[in-house]
Amino acid sequence: MAKSLRDGASYGQRDVLDLLVEFSSFKDRVSKKFTVLSKELEGKPNEHELWVNLYLISTDYADETVAKKLKQESLLQKIS
Numbered sequence: 001m002a003k004s005l006r007d008g009a010s011y012g013q014r015d016v017l018d019l020l021v022e023f024s025s026f027k028d029r030v031s032k033k034f035t036v037l038s039k040e041l042e043g044k045p046n047e048h049e050l051w052v053n054l055y056l057i058s059t060d061y062a063d064e065t066v067a068k069k070l071k072q073e074s075l076l077q078k079i080s
Contacts, residue, residue, distance in 0.1 A: 033057055
């Protein structure tokens with residue numbers, strides 16, 4: 001998530017909606033990838049491939065989040 005949620009912090013409605021939209025789109029992408037993956041692994045007792053693909057999905061998401069954060073930071077620096 002772009003912003004980490006902290007105890008005692010206050011968030012505006014827009015921040016919460018942005019967080020929910022981001023999580024929802026991530027959830028949809030993971031669901032689609034696992035649907036495709038489950039079809040590929042159907043009838044194959046290879047759990048290793050499942051874990052490797054789960055790792056790849058999570059690292060893709062982490063890379064995407066970091067890139068988005070860096071882009072936002074560079075835009076803020078250009079503005080100021």
